[in-house]
Amino acid sequence: MDDLYREVIIEHYKNPSYRGHLDPHDISFADNNPLCGDHIQVDLRVDNNGIVTDARFDGHGCAISQASADLLMETIIGKPVEEVKQLNKQDVLDMLGIDLGPVRLKCALLSLKVLKAGVYGLGEASDSLVE
Amino acid sequence: MTIPFMSLNIEQIRKDFPILARETQPGTRVVYLDSTATSQKPLAVIEAMNDFYRRSNANIHRGVHTLAEESTAMYEGAREKIAKFINAVSSRQVIYTRNTTESINLVAYSWARANLKAGDLVVLTEMEHHSNLVPWHMLQAERGIELEFIPVTGDGLLDLDVYRALLTRGPKLVSFTHMSNVLGTINPAAEIIRLAHEAGALTLVDGAQSVPHLPVDVQALDADFLAFSAHKMCGPTGIGALYGKADLLEAMPPFLGGGDMIREVKLRSFRPNSLPHKFEAGTPAIAEAVGFGAAVDYLSQLGMDAVAAHEHAITEYALERLEEIPGVKVFGPSADKKGGVAAFTLEGVHPHDVAQILDQDGIAVRAGHHCAQPLHEKFNIPATSRASFYIYNTKDEVDLLVNGIYKVKEMFG
Numbered sequence: 001m002d003d004l005y006r007e008v009i010i011e012h013y014k015n016p017s018y019r020g021h022l023d024p025h026d027i028s029f030a031d032n033n034p035l036c037g038d039h040i041q042v043d044l045r046v047d048n049n050g051i052v053t054d055a056r057f058d059g060h061g062c063a064i065s066q067a068s069a070d071l072l073m074e075t076i077i078g079k080p081v082e083e084v085k086q087l088n089k090q091d092v093l094d095m096l097g098i099d100l101g102p103v104r105l106k107c108a109l110l111s112l113k114v115l116k117a118g119v120y121g122l123g124e125a126s127d128s129l130v131e
Numbered sequence: 132m133t134i135p136f137m138s139l140n141i142e143q144i145r146k147d148f149p150i151l152a153r154e155t156q157p158g159t160r161v162v163y164l165d166s167t168a169t170s171q172k173p174l175a176v177i178e179a180m181n182d183f184y185r186r187s188n189a190n191i192h193r194g195v196h197t198l199a200e201e202s203t204a205m206y207e208g209a210r211e212k213i214a215k216f217i218n219a220v221s222s223r224q225v226i227y228t229r230n231t232t233e234s235i236n237l238v239a240y241s242w243a244r245a246n247l248k249a250g251d252l253v254v255l256t257e258m259e260h261h262s263n264l265v266p267w268h269m270l271q272a273e274r275g276i277e278l279e280f281i282p283v284t285g286d287g288l289l290d291l292d293v294y295r296a297l298l299t300r301g302p303k304l305v306s307f308t309h310m311s312n313v314l315g316t317i318n319p320a321a322e323i324i325r326l327a328h329e330a331g332a333l334t335l336v337d338g339a340q341s342v343p344h345l346p347v348d349v350q351a352l353d354a355d356f357l358a359f360s361a362h363k364m365c366g367p368t369g370i371g372a373l374y375g376k377a378d379l380l381e382a383m384p385p386f387l388g389g390g391d392m393i394r395e396v397k398l399r400s401f402r403p404n405s406l407p408h409k410f411e412a413g414t415p416a417i418a419e420a421v422g423f424g425a426a427v428d429y430l431s432q433l434g435m436d437a438v439a440a441h442e443h444a445i446t447e448y449a450l451e452r453l454e455e456i457p458g459v460k461v462f463g464p465s466a467d468k469k470g471g472v473a474a475f476t477l478e479g480v481h482p483h484d485v486a487q488i489l490d491q492d493g494i495a496v497r498a499g500h501h502c503a504q505p506l507h508e509k510f511n512i513p514a515t516s517r518a519s520f521y522i523y524n525t526k527d528e529v530d531l532l533v534n535g536i537y538k539v540k541e542m543f544g
């Protein structure tokens with residue numbers, strides 16, 4: 001258990017650094033995990049060189065979904081959008097430092113799904129974005 | 132007070148369920164608190180199905196060889212047992228389906244499409260499982276029927292005053308759950324049915340949770356239809372039943388067409404078979420029916436009064452212990468009005484995290500909306516953790532659950 005709920009996850013869940021909204025923002029997207037009702041919204045600012053200058057998330061859900069959102073925001077600030085588009089499932093698992101079963105994987109990947117739908121300018125966040 | 136039944140010997144019962152010896156975590160026996168989703172299966176059921184495949188397997192009906200006769204007798208024998216279990220007048224009134232969901236859909240497709248037209252009212256409740264909501268949403272989209280809902284009060288009971296008012300609008304059907312799979316509420320089914328009949332409406336009882344846990348007597352209830360699943364009552368998955376009053380079932384058009392459901396087929400026409408075969412098209416789940424029969428035997432031998440009494444005792448204890456924990460909120464009515472279900476939230480911790488951390492100690496509870504999203508919305512929560520109890524659960528297991536929740540609190544403290 002202490003593996004799955006590593007201190008870093010509990011810490012990011014309880015004291016997130018990037019929870020909030022950006023107003024104005026260049027990109028904003030939100031989606032739910034219908035299975036458990038988790039909700040994540042992501043706001044980004046992107047400069048003229050295509051670099052993510054700031055990022056925030058908001059929402060509610062389990063520790064895994066909220067901690068991975070916080071870690072994801074931390075990771076992408078300062079990165080080119082083109083690089084953000086390349087992030088995948090393994091990157092999120094590496095950030096969390098844990099292995100997850102199929103059900104919890106959905107929780108962990110919700111924020112990446114929302115983020116990618118946002119940067120690609122899609123109307124809908126689909127699971128294929130994070131496979 | 133005299134004791135009208137023997138109380139259950141839980142130690143003995145636990146030995147009947149091989150899975151309860153499983154260590155899902157090293158050195159920790161599984162504490163299975165998820166029987167509302169599906170119950171575990173006793174050896175008697177597992178062996179009955181195993182024996183059927185080893186000794187008696189053949190397709191049913193129309194066969195004259197020994198195996199076919201034997202399998203037909205076993206398939207129909209199980210139906211007799213199930214009919215007796217719910218006190219149906221005749222086994223012709225018990226139709227095999229895949230599960231509760233299919234039983235409700237059978238009524239929605241066959242009875243409702245033959246009898247309901249645009250503007251006709253169907254009354255449901257706010258505590259329904261999705262399986263007693265979506266078939267009616269679909270019919271509403273197709274037919275323009277109207278739906279109204281008996282509200283759930285803050286303490287998890289149906290508001291019968293609103294129900295009485297809805298009945299003055301002359302609904303054609305009242306379809307409701309006998310026992311909520313989230314709140315645990317045991318609804319006053321006999322009264323709901325009596326009032327519906329006085330108003331000229333038929334009734335469909337979702338017995339998915341009541342038939343496994345309480346004595347259910349369709350004649351005493353005067354239910355028009357009753358839907359239930361074998362897998363929640365010690366039986367296998369893949370089989371359930373729809374009980375119906377004979378005159379209603381006789382008048383209903385067939386649901387699925389194919390083999391077995393016919394009396395006679397011409398190139399351009401058919402005549403349907405008599406009950407119950409009219410509704411059983413194609414090769415059914417034969418081994419599963421045999422397992423269903425064995426499950427009913429198993430429960431009958433324990434006695435449903437004893438089953439209900441045991442679950443009541445566990446639930447009473449569980450509610451008492453859970454409510455002691457700061458930050459825990461249990462949904463639903465007090466123990467005297469509910470079955471063995473405790474859906475709860477823990478302040479500051481998502482139900483998924485609760486369930487996952489409990490699992491690390493081998494404690495199996497479910498987290499989510501339990502296929503009752505509208506009910507969760509009503510209580511303004513996205514999800515709950517749910518512990519549920521059956522014949523094999525003990526007070527010691529409740530203590531393990533409570534200790535586990537304290538551990539969760541500590542981690543998130």
Ligand SMILES: Cc1ncc(COP(=O)(O)O)c(C=O)c1O
Nearest residue numbers: 230231232260262308312339360
């Ligand atoms: C009250 C209630 N109704 C219906 C169902 C659906 O049962 P099944 O999935 O076996 O069709 C369930 C099962 O979760 C239930 O608890």
